[in-house]
Amino acid sequence: MTKQARWTWIVASFAMTGAGLVLAFLLSVATNPALYERHYVWLFWVNVAVATALLIVITIAGVRLLVRVSRGKFGSKLLLKLAAILALVGVVPGVLIYTVSYQFVSRTIESWFDERVEGALESGLKLGRGTLDALVSDLATKTRLAAERLGEAGGSEPLALERIREQLSAQDVAILGAAGQTLLTTGSTTADTWMPERPSPTLLRQVRNARVVSQLEGLDEDAAATGVAARVRAIASIPSTTFALGDQERYLVVTQAIAPALAANALAVQSAYRDYQQRALARSGLRKMYIGTLTLALVLAVFGALLLSVALSNQIVRPLLLLAEGVRQVARGDLSSKAVFASRDELGGLTRSFAEMTAQLSEARDLVERSVSQLEGARANLQTILDNLTAGVIVFDRDGRIDTVNPGATRIMQLPLSAYVGKRLDEIAGLGDFAQAVWQRFEMHAASPEAGERDHWQEAFELQTSTLDGRERASITLLVRGADMPQGARLMVFDDISELVSAQRVEAWSEVARRLAHEIKNPLTPIQLSAERLQMKIAPKLEGTEKAMLERSVTTIVNQVQAMKTLVNEFRDYARLPATQFEAVDLNALVHEVLGLYGSQQEAGRLHADLDAGLPPIVGDTTQLRQVIHNLVQNALDAVADRPDGRVTVRTEAPRSDSGTVRLVRLHVVDNGTGFADKVLKRAFEPYVTTKSKGTGLGLAVVKKIADEHGARVRITNLHAPATGGDAGGEPRVSGAQVSLSFSKLAPASASGAVATVSAAAAPATARIP
Incomplete structure (x- = not known):
């Protein structure tokens, strides 16, 4: 049972117990109106407080139920319907009983105050008063006559008093002095213990004026409560028959008892008449008090019925609410363990089946998530592979x-x-x-x-x-x-596969060059020697224009043969480089040596060197590297030959890591010429690919082969400057070219002589014009 259900049962039990106690209290005080009247104010405010508390609780419960209905919570309408049905079952009989009881109480209270009852009570009161008044008047007359006789007799002997008591059938007889002191007494009460009550001065003055005074005693509720018997007392003045100056007034006191039955009847009639008058005055309030208490009992009963209806409705609807909450959680994707209603009926079985289904869905989702995770992992791996x-x-x-x-x-x-x-x-x-x-x-x-x-x-x-x-x-x-x-x-x-095709072309050109060098070089020398021999034999025999023509022809043949030899030597050098002799090479010193051949260009300011002083030695062939530097410098100078501001810079550098370690040595040859055409960049290292009007186009091809022999990376790039003037907003314009070689094979610090060849690759590097 949930906390809310326990609280509902507790409040409902309290309400039903309160209703039972109120009804018991009404039954207990129904026969004791005096008790009811004494606690009227207390009971009224208790009723108001309880009714207010019950009204607040019922209002809160009703508002909460209406809020659930207005929000459309699942089961709220069913809960409202069940609560209304159960409340109707409890309220309708209660209202019916209340209506009947209301009419009964109203008519009963009205019947208490019938005019005939009031007349009968008043007549009985008058009858009792008349009888008692007759007793008082008769005793007063007899006492006065006895006092006169006693005064005429002139004595006050006890015997006379006893005779008067017997004649008057009195209980006690006494003679009092002028101040009310007792002079002589006699009666049925013991003389030693009974003393008549001294009358007040006021009463004595009345006696002197009226000669006799009589009164009833012991006929009130206080006297009855203290046990004083009802009686009639008469006081009469005893006349004096002498005229002596010293005579004092005396009084005769006669006390006569009233029959106990008469006194009790008189008290009962008097009390009933007084109660009747009080209730007649408070009839409206009494009616409201009884009806209010009856209403409180109805409210408690209705409240208990409402709470019990809500509790029973909750017990019936709770499994459905558990299912509704579970369905909402599943709709939100929450497949955690679901609550099960602890009962053996069909609704409890339904919640258990739903919990089992949710657990199966959770397992299936976990399996799907693992599969999706694996799929995402495979997709990420595939994407990583594709990206790389x-x-x-x-x-x-x-x-x-x-x-x-x-x-x-x-x-x-x-x-x-x-x-x-x-x-x-x-x-x-x-x-x-x-x-x-x-x-x-x-x-x-x-x-x-x-x-x-x-x-x-x-x-x-x-x-x-x-x-x-x-x-x-x-x-x-x-x-x-x-x-x-x-x-x-x-x-x-x-x-x-452009580079692969280019490499295939290079390999083809190497084969062509090898064959040409072999097939062409052999006939060139005999041709040159034959031409020179013809000139030597024929020239002395010719004169004038014929001799001049012979000399020009022989010179042309010799020059062309020499050109052919140069071309064949270049092909031979490209096809078959000499065996590489590796040793420790100071690249800065080698650059200084090569640039010494271009002294005039350095003096004219067209050739500059920017060398890293901390450059470590590399592993290489001095002869081949000298040829590389010479080719690159010559190509750069040719590129800026037509520019008055042409400038070529040879730069060396050794990039260092964060720890200061040098892993590469780079050589840059930079010019500010027109750069390479886009078509040439892809095939710059192939034979016969050149932008010059003269030359074989084998220079960069030889550089590429030597770089490959040294395990170096060679890269050609165009340098760009920001667009200015009319080119603003367009692509950056070409402002030169750069050829970079990256050497990754460094000589040990203690290296001397030749070192072993190490195959390695280095990343290309670029540099900007200083």
Whole structure:
């Protein structure tokens, strides 16, 4: 049982007990109106306090129930209906009994004050008073006559008094002096103990004036309570027959007892008449008091019925409320353990079944959450893999729109592909032809896949990328793989194989160079010797213009053969570099040595050196590194040859970590020329790729091969300056180029002579023009 239910039962029990006590009290005082009247005020305020408290409790309970109904809480209407039915069952009989009791009390009180009853009480009172008055008057007359006889006799002997007592059938007879003192007494009471009560001076004056005075004693409630017997006492003045100056007045006191039955009847009639008059005066208040108490009993009974109805309704509705609360919690996603109604009926079984169902749902949800967590983990792992793949990945939905793009695709395409999610690939500027070729390949694979392409297809595409404003960029070669996915989606994975193709070209050129060097170099020397021998043999025999023409022809042959030899030597050097001899190399000293060959350029301010003084030695071949520096410096000077403000800077640096450790040594050759075209950047290290009008284009190719031999990273970048003037708001303009070599193989501090070759890779570095 809940705390609320226990409290309801306690209050209801209190109310029913109070109603029983009130009814018992009414029954106990119904036969004792005096007790009822004495506690009228106390009972009235108790009734008011109890009725007020009950009204407050009933009002609170009713308001709470109405609030539940107004808020639409589940079960509140059913609770209200059950409470109303049970309350009706208790209230209607109570109201019926109250109506009957009200009429009964009203008519009964009215019957108490009937005019005939009042007349009978008044007649009985008058009859009693007349009888007593007759006794008093008769005793007064007899006492006066006895006093006169006693005065005429002139004596006051005890015998005379005893005779008077017997004649008057008196209880006591006494003679009093002028001051009321007792002179002589006789009576049925013992003479030694009985003394007549001394009359007051006022009473004695009345006796002197009226000669006799009589009165009733012991006929009031106080005398009856003290046990004093009812009696009639008469006092008469005894006349004096002499005229002596010393005579004093004397009084005869006669006391006659009243029959106890008469006295009791007289007191009863008197008390009944007085009570009747009092109740007649308080008839309206008495009626209100009885009806108010009856109303209190009704209120207590009704209150108890209401509380019991609420308690019983709660007991019936509570399982439904538990189910309602459980359903709301489940609707909010709370699948914790649910309360069960402790009963063996069908409602209790329903709550137990709901609790078991909720527990099963909780287990199922936990299983789903674990599965979702695993799925999210797998998705996160997949996303991490996609984000870190060097290959580009694009997923298309069934309508051909971009659904997923990884950073690799953005890097390869050099376009913000993630901004085009939800659009088709052909809607991206510059990718229309590529998209059409890819979709044709998808359709071809779906219609008639080739052998070995049952699950996916693979093909290389040459893509000419462009900027968002339509400017053409370098051409890249993509190796694209496509596959169909569930629900009509399609997957495209592609790699930039431009460097691989470039390496293949380099390898092809190396083979061509090797063959050319072998096939061409051998005939060149005989050709040159033959031409010179012809000149030596024929020249002396010719004169004039013929001799001059012979000399010009031989000179041309010799010069062209020499050029061919130079070209063949360059091809030979590119195809087969000499064996590398690694040793500790001071890169700063090597730069100083090479720049010494360009003294005029340094004096003209076109060539500068910015060298890191704390540069550690690297592992390398001095001859090959000298050739690298020479090639890079010469190319940079050629790039700024047409610029009056041309400037070339050779910089070395050794980046240090937070702990001061040096892991790389970098060489930068920077110029402020026109930079490299976008098309050239991708193929700058291939033979015969050059921006010069003269030259073979083998310089950077040789630099790349030597860098690879040294395990160094070489990077070519264009330098940009902020747009100014008319270019404001556009893209930054090219303000030069930079070639960077990063050496990761450092010589030990105690190194001397040759050291072992160590294969390592270093991250590219860039520098800005100082």
